[in-house]
Amino acid sequence: MTVLAVRAGLLLVVLGLWETVGRASNPLLAVPPSAVLPALRDLLLLRSYPDLPANVLLTLREIAAAYALAVVAGLACGFALGFHWLIGRAWGPMLAALYAVPAVVWYPSLMLFFGLDAASKIAFGFLLGFFPVTLAVLAGIRQVNPHLVTVARAYGAGSLTVFVRVMVPAMLFTLVGGLRTALALAVVGVIVGEVLGSKRGMGALINHAYGLLRTADYVALVLVTLALVVGSDVVASLVERRARRWNE
């Protein structure tokens, strides 16, 4: 209880500081919370950016496409690497080396190839989401107790049965965690892509507000985007909890 009170107090202190500093400084650079609220109202009532819903929808669609592609490709790649030991031994380290490269390195090439529209954002979100899925599958396969597989086989279970009844339940825990990380990264990828160069979507609106020094609108747009990010993570955590309960 005290912890919650201290947390709330800290939040209030930060907001108060922001308010005083924001009022004292250049309105183009700092926006106090009292100025953000009207901007947020104007934004949500579609006064400042009438095309907000279309842009939100576009960003959500890009995220959905990137995530779906990342899950499918990541699962396929992870199982291929996990089940074929020589390929896994050879390609696993190569994949890990690529994972050590900061992903934004690939973004200019993706933009050149896919253009400024949605495709380059989807490709970048896919790239970020793909690795956690693949790595989670590999880690999950390593976690499966080989005795369980042996016993199942000894009792006459076929490959498909072993996979569905033994392997998937045993690795579900790790797999679901990886899928959740992948969603968070796909979201980040799409937003980073939009901010770095786009004509539509939340990132484009943010850049527009920033470019015109409409700082209050910029902060309001950031808050809306954060709501998308947090919302997607809340959905993912609910799904994760459901999957874990089903597993037990």
Next chain:
Amino acid sequence: MASSMAASRPPLQRRVRALQLATVGVALAVWETAVRAGWIDPLFVPAPSAVGAALGTMGDTALVALGETLSKTAIAYVLSVALGLAAGLVVGSVRLLREVLNPFVMALYSLPKILVLPWIVLLLGYGTAPAIFYGTIHGLFPVTVLVMGAVRDVDRTLVTVARAYGATTWQLYWKVLLPAIVPSVVAGMRLGIVFCLLGVLVVEMFAGVRGMGYVMSSFANGFRAPELFAATALVSAASIAIVLVLDHVNERLSHWRG
């Protein structure tokens, strides 16, 4: 058993290496043929040979840009490790602080920092300062979070015993906590370097006038695909090399710790 393991190891290692080399070779060959045969437009995806040639002609300019990016990254990295270690030690070891701040730290760690980048650029302008600042906040959080967790999980009895023998607070941190969390610090340092480089590159792409991120986005905007691919390869190779060196240091350190 041991001897058969030893005997089977070299051929296995060699088969893995061979497969890796073959993969790269086949990929390059297929890519080269695909471009030459006209299946891929070289305007967007240049042939490996063209990329190699571009690497040769870029030469010094690319290396200068890479040097700028890496020196910004180095400053950001030193700052983020020092600040992250300090913050993680303090927040992790004081219970009230940890319980109050933990959700805030986790939120700041996981939220996309790109959203505050325009504001940072408004405040700090174009150039080196925003790159170092943004790189630092990118690298800071992984280090802080890992150190916080490690300090929290340090064996309580170690602390109690040190206290019972009259260790001062300074000694407690320096002689007990710090040595106990070395593996997490190293893990954080390994994560942190990639995050710092990422942050610096993003700022250079968004609001840069120099550095590899700027060079790459201007190649992309100018449709100079061979140069763009060569620059991408150069940055990737540099970051892989840095991570491999850190991994090597890590391995040495774990040998030394026993």
